[in-house]
Amino acid sequence: MTLVTSEPPFVGLSLGDVFRDHQAFVWRSLYHLGLPRGQVDDALQDVFIVVHRRLDEFDGRTTLRNWLYGIARRVASQYRRGAERSAARLRIVAPPPERTPLAPEESARLEAAELVRHFLDELDDDKRDVFLLAELEGMNANEVSEALGVNVNTVYARLRAARLRFEKAVARHTARHRRESRG
Amino acid sequence: MNGLGNDARAVLARHREALDDAELGAAHNWAMLVRRIERGEPPLDIDDAPPAASRRNVAARWSVAAALVLAFGGAAYLSARNEIADRRPDERHTGAAAYGADDGEHASLLADDEAPRRAGKTARKPPSAPQAAPAATPAIPPQAPASTEPRDSAKLARPHARPATRAQARDDAATSANAEAMADVRLLARARAALRDGKPQAALDLLRGHARRSPNSQLAPERDMLVVAALCDANRSADARAAASAFRRNHPTAHHLLAHVARACDGR
Numbered sequence: 001m002t003l004v005t006s007e008p009p010f011v012g013l014s015l016g017d018v019f020r021d022h023q024a025f026v027w028r029s030l031y032h033l034g035l036p037r038g039q040v041d042d043a044l045q046d047v048f049i050v051v052h053r054r055l056d057e058f059d060g061r062t063t064l065r066n067w068l069y070g071i072a073r074r075v076a077s078q079y080r081r082g083a084e085r086s087a088a089r090l091r092i093v094a095p096p097p098e099r100t101p102l103a104p105e106e107s108a109r110l111e112a113a114e115l116v117r118h119f120l121d122e123l124d125d126d127k128r129d130v131f132l133l134a135e136l137e138g139m140n141a142n143e144v145s146e147a148l149g150v151n152v153n154t155v156y157a158r159l160r161a162a163r164l165r166f167e168k169a170v171a172r173h174t175a176r177h178r179r180e181s182r183g
Numbered sequence: 184m185n186g187l188g189n190d191a192r193a194v195l196a197r198h199r200e201a202l203d204d205a206e207l208g209a210a211h212n213w214a215m216l217v218r219r220i221e222r223g224e225p226p227l228d229i230d231d232a233p234p235a236a237s238r239r240n241v242a243a244r245w246s247v248a249a250a251l252v253l254a255f256g257g258a259a260y261l262s263a264r265n266e267i268a269d270r271r272p273d274e275r276h277t278g279a280a281a282y283g284a285d286d287g288e289h290a291s292l293l294a295d296d297e298a299p300r301r302a303g304k305t306a307r308k309p310p311s312a313p314q315a316a317p318a319a320t321p322a323i324p325p326q327a328p329a330s331t332e333p334r335d336s337a338k339l340a341r342p343h344a345r346p347a348t349r350a351q352a353r354d355d356a357a358t359s360a361n362a363e364a365m366a367d368v369r370l371l372a373r374a375r376a377a378l379r380d381g382k383p384q385a386a387l388d389l390l391r392g393h394a395r396r397s398p399n400s401q402l403a404p405e406r407d408m409l410v411v412a413a414l415c416d417a418n419r420s421a422d423a424r425a426a427a428s429a430f431r432r433n434h435p436t437a438h439h440l441l442a443h444v445a446r447a448c449d450g451r
Contacts, residue, residue, distance in 0.1 A: 015220075049216065053226050077229075110201055113198045173194075
């Protein structure tokens, strides 16, 4: 009787399974890691090309989501090296001026997205990882700790600091809004 | 871990709603991913050189790739994408939900063993759960939609296979179409690589050459989107705006790409 099987436990996992269940998470992660929207799709495909090549290596010692996040971070880092070019590119072709005004809800959503994105861009990498996994992806401290390979106390410390900054950013934004609506 | 105030939470909630593109572009990303894998595009060098996947799994994934290329041809692809776009935002935020539809197009994204899992509404269960009989179930999607011409799919899975039926001429024509499609994919990958390397003019040369040779290629929308990006990189703002307008005019149904052309330029 053998106690160790020759098959890794995830041998039946297909690329389609992983893509279907996790592409939205990977997409959001890449966006939150600072990639312009215009690059997120390409980068997402690059993440899954790596997944396709390495799926056999996934041994279940961490969750699939954490494993994917690790790949997404490294792909995002590659992309950010060319970020200056992209930033210049992406500012040029602005939405057409004749565009119909946005509905208030849509406008609020875009404003919120811009605020969060700007906040994440300004945050240092360590705090950004923790904030986006905890607040935007809903992971608990243990999951974040496992995903990032740091201890739970460090996760809490970084999260506290990131939340404080976010609260301040939101307060500044709200105050500016009030001033603009009065004036 | 709670601690954010109401205002901050409201901002995060609105932010999440604004990110529905993650699902909107899923079908497009899947089709492009499969094409890039099919042409053997290597992964980015994100650290040390990755070991090659085992032959058995490579074969299984090629089968998945071929069937998925098939599943995203033409109208079927647009229809699938539009359906995703039509979902309620709360559904779109759940990756599995967006792919949990019962229609053939979405079903073809799924592996053979997926139906029971979906029926049991456990698609979001942690992927670390043991698979019931993984090795015995090849990861090939179920019956392909009729409109997607299974013959082509078989050849995409085995590009060098020779047709052995009396429909030789038709098969040859299909082979030729496949070869053209693969050439298109390779060209777009080269243009994308040129952009990443900071060589927009090289990208433009490739893309314009393609536009002259194959103005009506199936990948014309992707090509024209890259033209906009290349013009921006080349600091040709006026041309980029004109190309973006032409894109909107020429590809009004390329919803996901339209969003990229417009919103990608919102700045960071």
